[in-house]
Amino acid sequence: MLSLTVLGSGSSGNCAVIRTDRTRLLIDAGLSGRQIMLRLEAVGMKLEDLDGVLLTHEHCDHTAGLEILCRKHQVPLFATPLTQEALQQGTFRKASPRWKLMQTGAPFDFQDLRIECFPVPHDAADPVGFVITDEESRLGVLSDVGFVTNLIRDRLRGAHTLFVEANYDGPLLEADTKRPWATKQRISGRHGHLSNEQTAELLQALAHEDLHHVVLGHLSDDCNCPDIALKKMTAVLRSAGAMDTNVVCAKRSVPLPWMEVARRRVMHSLPAAVAPTAPVSATPEVEPFPSEVNVVAEVEDTYRAFSTSVPNAPTAPQRRKQLSHRREEQPDFWLDTGVA
Numbered sequence: 001m002l003s004l005t006v007l008g009s010g011s012s013g014n015c016a017v018i019r020t021d022r023t024r025l026l027i028d029a030g031l032s033g034r035q036i037m038l039r040l041e042a043v044g045m046k047l048e049d050l051d052g053v054l055l056t057h058e059h060c061d062h063t064a065g066l067e068i069l070c071r072k073h074q075v076p077l078f079a080t081p082l083t084q085e086a087l088q089q090g091t092f093r094k095a096s097p098r099w100k101l102m103q104t105g106a107p108f109d110f111q112d113l114r115i116e117c118f119p120v121p122h123d124a125a126d127p128v129g130f131v132i133t134d135e136e137s138r139l140g141v142l143s144d145v146g147f148v149t150n151l152i153r154d155r156l157r158g159a160h161t162l163f164v165e166a167n168y169d170g171p172l173l174e175a176d177t178k179r180p181w182a183t184k185q186r187i188s189g190r191h192g193h194l195s196n197e198q199t200a201e202l203l204q205a206l207a208h209e210d211l212h213h214v215v216l217g218h219l220s221d222d223c224n225c226p227d228i229a230l231k232k233m234t235a236v237l238r239s240a241g242a243m244d245t246n247v248v249c250a251k252r253s254v255p256l257p258w259m260e261v262a263r264r265r266v267m268h269s270l271p272a273a274v275a276p277t278a279p280v281s282a283t284p285e286v287e288p289f290p291s292e293v294n295v296v297a298e299v300e301d302t303y304r305a306f307s308t309s310v311p312n313a314p315t316a317p318q319r320r321k322q323l324s325h326r327r328e329e330q331p332d333f334w335l336d337t338g339v340a
């Protein structure tokens with residue numbers, strides 16, 4: 001079972017961890033080396049436990065602790081060639097990292113995980129998001145993105161947990177008096193960051209009944225407010241039929257508790273008369289990995305157990321109808337002149 005925690009997230013530093021029984025990976029290393037080690041300890045891990053670091057891009061709020069990590073533990077760094085080049089020029093003076101180069105759009109297997117990175121629009125050399133899957137869970141990671149492309153939406157579809165940026169709230173950024181106009185333009189531009197409004201639109205498109213957690217990251221201290229972001233995202237998810245999705249904001253200075261990426265399957269046998277027979281149209285696009293699993297039947301099975309435990313919950317067919325109806329109404333907010 002794949003699990004996620006966020007050690008810290010915000011404009012001052014971003015660092016998350018994923019783990020399975022066999023694999024432990026950092027996603028970005030934007031805290032100081034010391035803070036990464038302290039916070040790993042706080043979630044029950046040591047630096048030496050890490051099998052690698054996945055890098056979204058070279059900005060220092062995602063890479064500040066890398067050199068120290070590499071000096072203390074020769075952990076492989078997964079980056080695209082252009083991100084590696086950018087980091088080689090600035091970050092590494094006293095360490096020789098072990099690079100593992102990734103190609104965008106080309107999934108690769110690492111131990112018990114399949115990892116795919118995909119391009120995102122942001123003002124860095126070659127920024128990427130990630131989809132990480134094990135045989136039962138699919139995690140989507142998206143941070144530092146100017147606008148949501150069709151490609152991003154497609155890659156994140158069917159994720160059981162989403163760790164997504166919600167950097168600023170539109171009205172709060174507009175009202176902010178600390179930042180000059182040019183900085184506000186950069187933040188809200190097509191190679192800047194996602195607003196609450198943009199993230200909410202993305203979540204509306206990605207909502208499904210098996211979306212377990214949404215973790216909001218990279219919240220601005222001045223131009224966002226966790227309560228506003230949580231309310232907005234929760235409302236959008238509920239209206240799109242994701243009634244049971246847990247929404248949390250990652251914190252700057254303390255790690256979140258570990259979260260299992262997918263809900264545990266409810267193990268019970270159904271009477272033959274009600275066993276699911278037809279494919280489910282709203283089934284997440286989970287790629288069976290590494291062996292075939294009957295995801296359709298399992299999703300149906302899990303939902304059936306959920307709906308019987310919640311008074312007045314719609315039946316699985318009713319919920320599918322609600323979801324497909326909402327998708328038809330969904331306007332196309334995404335312009336894809338950049339990366340798609």
Ligand SMILES: [Zn+2]
Nearest residue numbers: 059122124144
């Ligand atoms: Zn960035």
Ligand SMILES: [Zn+2]
Nearest residue numbers: 059061062144
């Ligand atoms: Zn950042």
